[in-house]
Amino acid sequence: MQALTEIVSRTVVLRERNIDTDQIIPARFLTTTERKGLGKHAFNDWRQLVDGSPNPDFPFNRAENIGARILVAGRNFGCGSSREHAPWALADLGLRAVISAEIADIFRSNALKNGLLPVVLPEDVVDALLEQPGVELRIDVAQRSVTLPDGSSVRFPLDAFAQTCLLEGVDQLGYLLRQNDAITRFEQQRQSQEFRHAS
Known part of the structure; x- marks a missing residue:
């Protein structure tokens, strides 16, 4: 696992609430225990139109979001089943952190075990970020803080053991x-x- 000390990136935004693990990685793609390659199936049913072509309106299909490593999502992200493939798919998609006002417990635990940082921030802060897609944020794992576009910073909870594992990779x-x-x-x-x- 790659050490995670700091993330500086533009954000990609999914405003939907209650994004569950089946939406993150549909069940039909769970036939593998390989992590590599799952990113192409992340949010599969939202990324493609009925005819199988890319949905031009879906944020991860837009050119300006290529390379973004921070996802800002609506409340209750990662709810549903406990599939570990969900953080695998997001990490393979290139994400290193997910920010939301609420992140499901099992998803949060699975994410931390796989080097994906779940960041829970106050709802008003997240709501503002949801309205500003593409802004640059700086996440400091050692300080457990996110530097916002206006230069202010806000702290997030992260237990000491998980923090140590992330920092040491x-x-x-x-x-x-x-x-x-x-x-x-x-x-x-x-x-x-x-x-x-x-x-």
């Missing part, structure tokens, strides 16, 4: 593996103490 297993020497020392000391008590 490791998932939960990777974090544990980095503690291998300390775990080995602890086990050796414990076994030594047990041996002394038994003798």
Whole structure:
């Protein structure tokens, strides 16, 4: 997983509320455990017209949004089923952060485990960003803050363990593996103490 310390990017906006994981990645694309390539199916049913051609009105199909790494979405983003493919698809699409006034708990947990930063900001702040697509934001993971277009900054919640994993570019297993020497020392000391008590 790539370390995530700072994101500076234009925003792409989806104003809809209650965007669920089936809208993020439809169930028919869940037949793989590969993360690569899922981005082309992200928001598939919104990105394409009935005849299969690209929907010119959908934000991710617009040229000005190519390369945007921050999604600003309506309230209750990522609700629905717990599929981990949803953050996989968004990350493969090139996104590094999702900003909303409310992000579903399971989606938030899955996102953090996969290097996608879920940012919950006050509703009035998000509402303003939803009306200003394409503005540049700066997200500082260490400071847990977002610098807004007017230069002001607002903080967002992020638990310490998830923050450490993002900053170091490791998932939960990777974090544990980095503690291998300390775990080995602890086990050796414990076994030594047990041996002394038994003798």
